[in-house]
Amino acid sequence: MRLSRRAMVQLMGGTVLATTLLGPRRALAATKITVLNWQGYGTDEKWALEAFTAATGIEVVHDYFNSEAEMITKLATNPGAYDVVLINSARIAQAAGQGLIQPVDFAKIPNATGLAPKLKDHDNMQYEGETFGCAWVWGMNGLGVRDGKTDPDSYAALADPAWAGKVALFDDAVTAVGLGALATGQDMNDPKDLEAVKTFLQSVRPNLHNLWTSEDQWNKAFAANEFDLSVAWSGGVVRSFRNGGLPVHFVVPKEGAIGWLDGLAVPTTAPDVDAAHAFINYMIDPEFYFRWATEVGAPASANVDAMAKLPEDDLMKQVHKAEYIDTMSIMSALPDERRDAFNALWQEMKAYYAAK
DSSP: OHHHHHHHHHTTTSHHHHHHHHOTTOOOOSEEEEEEEOTTSSTTOHHHHHHHHHHHSEEEEEEEOSSHHHHHHHHHHSTTSOSEEEEEGGGHHHHHHTTOEEOOOGGGOGGGGGBOHHHHTOGGGEETTEEOSEEEEEEEEEEEEETTSOOOSSGGGGGOGGGTTOEEEEOOHHHHHHHHHHHTTSOTTSOSOHHHHHHHHHHTGGGEEEEEOSHHHHHHHHHTTSOSEEEEEHHHHHHHHHTTOOOEEEEOOTTOOEEEEEEEEEETTOSOHHHHHHHHHHHTOHHHHHHIIIIIOOOEESBHHHHHHSOTTOHHHHHSOTHHHHHSEEOOOOOHHHHHHHHHHHHHHHHHHHTO
16 A cells, blocks of 8 residues: 555656646646745655655745744745745734735635635634635644543543642643633633633642653653643644554543644745645645655644545544534634733743742
8 A cells, every 4th residue: 555655656747636736727837936834844745845846847945933933034034935834823813914924815726625614714814804824734732641541521630639740731821821711611812810720720730740841751751650641732642652652542621622723824925826825735635644644644634535534543533533623722813911921820830830
């Protein structure tokens, strides 16, 4: 199966694939586009770029950012440098409001017909009634639970004495406050009672073993049996189990997951808008996603046709159930004053935890 798939990719210059990527009767002259993204995040897979170039004549090069703030700065200070940019949906309104990205032309993205409507048309992807980002991949923050332990049905388990000394939290202000908001019945993007959030986060202290900041750190601590219950990334848990052999599984409590959604956008000053849309179309193509997900490891695709292509026993498919698209709360853009309040609260909590 793998060899035949590789052989198929080598033949991607044919007319059948060209039709899939670019739509019927479209052809683009040889050109080059530049994509701005996190390094190693899907769009720069060598095999994928070779296949795309073979099918379209479009060469793809990359530039990278190390933070979302840097991404915005690069767009603003380098007009005409980029054709496609990866933007988390929480930043779409900011980028569009600053005139850095243009509305997506879905007529040039045939594979968009497979996008889950609630992701394609999510408020976070829009600005002033127009869609500025093409939904690409998504994931969740929920709970990672050690195999053999009873699955909690609520974030309240983080403060349950049954998990004393065996809890880990993600060292991220927005996630921590969002989790506290969900646990206290509030909108995670705009909690009105931060004191209630603070009280909940304080209640976790007797159980807290450590805070984690990276997937590698999480894996090492979990493997060392330092904790059994943790706030965790859905995709990270899949990788920890599948690639690292760790006895862990992902749980979405009754309050719902903290969801995130990444999109692909076309900068306002993109030199080649048609080629940019063609590349976005390829990034949501089920054939591309299947290989990325099964051979490399990928978040959940916003394209339901791509997710359907995965084997039924694929762990990524099992964890990222379609129902969660309807039930998870997706991180939204935060006004500066609210983000500052979240950061201040989290810094206070970290000091509180350190003093135990």
